[in-house]
Amino acid sequence: MIQTTDLRGQKPSRSELLALIPRARVDVSVATEAAAELIAAVRERGADALLDQAERFDRVRPAALRVSAAEIQSAVDALDPLVREALVESIARVTASSAAQVPPEQTTHPAPGATILQRWQPVERAGVYVPGGKAVYPSSVVMNVVPAQVAGVSSIALVSPAQAAFGGSVHPTILGAAGLLGIDEVYSIGGAGAIGALAYGVDSLGLEPVQVITGPGNNFVAAAKRLVRGVVGIDSEAGATEILVIADATADATLVAVDLISQAEHDEQASAVLVTDSAEFGARVVAEVERLAPLTASAERVLTALAGQQSAVVLVDDLEAAAAFSNAYGPEHLEIQTADDDATLGLIQNAGAVFVGPHTPVSLGDYLAGSNHVLPTGGQARFSPGLGAYTFLRPQQIVRYGAEPLEAVAERLIALSRAELLPAHGEAVAARFDRP
Structure with missing residues (x-):
């Protein structure tokens, strides 16, 4: 065996x-050509392409691609009590562990009157992909959404393949998990087309482009994430x-x-x-x-x-x-x-x-350890982390210098700029003390 x-x-x-x-x-690359075609179709034809792709791959043509708030709330109300209890507990535990991943602001003082503030800014908008297929993954809703919320992401769109068994909507257990987390922007779209929709937006749906896409999927989803990397950030090609x-x-x-x-x-x-x-x-x-x-x-x-x-x-x-x-x-x-x-x-x-x-x-x-289960595969753990609040954060350095600390380094700065054959860099500093 x-x-x-x-x-x-x-x-x-x-x-x-x-x-x-x-x-x-x-080999994810073998799916690249097909994924590129699906993304291009979404960019050209928007919602119509997504409907065609749902009919082709999910064997159902959804009546509406965006799930209504009423349907999400109904899914929350219909959750099995023990499943709901497990999801609530998982949310609490993942929230606690994700909070530990948000670095505090740090200020350094290179010289009197000079400060560098290191802060971590969340992206404004993120897209979460929750797979369909062989299983149902409400736990993936928790693992992807909670770190984004903890990081301070203000806008989150969730996509998941249309389910023929539920009239072309998203699986109700996934909707229930989304509702527990306060996610009200959910689309019944899947595969490479859904990744393209998150990356580039679909005006007719009111789906605005995101800055980061996270969540696992099949080879076509992984290929699509590779294709849009650079347009948006991604977690990994899981x-x-x-x-x-x-x-x-x-x-x-x-x-x-x-x-x-x-x-x-x-x-x-x-x-x-x-x-x-x-x-x-x-x-x-x-x-x-x-x-x-x-x-x-x-x-x-x-x-x-x-x-x-x-x-x-x-x-x-x-x-x-x-x-x-x-x-x-x-x-x-x-x-x-x-x-x-x-x-x-x-x-x-x-x-x-x-x-x-x-x-x-x-x-x-x-499910319930409190750790995140969205993790690198295929040997990527040798150089990449799993999903966390840091996935949605960008470090920024806020630099403030007064006249005295700038003047103190001016001579050396000008020397370096000349050594690099970029004299205007030094002239920009000299101008502050020796105006024409």
Whole structure:
């Protein structure tokens, strides 16, 4: 079912480790041409193109692309009480953790009479993409909207694919989550066209362009985000979910198995990787996966993901080698279940989020840990962060100098400007003290 890669007795270099990493063969670039055509159609034909795309891809032509405030409120009222309670709790926890991500203003004084204020300004408007497809993601509404609100974004537009089962509107559970957060600008549009609509706006819908687009989606959504980067900011080109577990012989094989299965149910391209220094433990996990995977409701999807080239049990000599493999992988989700979790954690550098100990499954982070579950995939955790309030903030430096501190650096500044063959820079300073 799941392949085994044996690295024991080997000392691969970093580049060799990168080549050994199990990954799905997903090339966003192959979707680029189609995504570009869909975006161009939206720019040329606006709402008509979005309606045509909904009919083509979602098998329904919505009666209206913008969801009414009354429908959003009805969705809030119809939420299952326990689901509503879970969403309210998730909102509270993600709000608290997001607030810790907003840096305070800092003022430095390079000299008497000179100040530099470092402040963090939110964008005015953001667009949130909530996927449809194989599952329903009210949790993604929370994870994307709450950091934006905490950052101080004053205008948020939410888009999600039209659902044939609901007359072409957005799934009511997603609408309910949006309503709980006070989001009243929701559109039943999806795919690359929706990304284009957020980036460039659609006048006939009253949809104004946004400055930042966040949220996961399929390859066409990822390709579209790549295409509009530069017109707007994006969080990342999120791909299929990943879990990497570092575990030794002291871990519970059943718990590791169910955690691998839980993430494999997201998508056939999901990655589930165990890295262990115990071949016997690895064999027990494989046996538990083979026993439990067929029993879950998502068994077909799980079994496909686990049998794919992106999933594996990796055998290593020790936990230092396990950490080296994980750091090269840069997993979206990393679980640590070892005899000394803190010591193992100390070896970790690259991961979107780290879940430490047997009672901290990735599923907790997906819903109610308080951490954000929008995280970098495909190795991007080696250089990019997950979604947070900082995604919607821009650092700005406010510089104030009086005459005396400017005059104190004038001679050196003029010398530098001449060295760079940009004498007018220095002349702009000299003019303040030696006017013609």
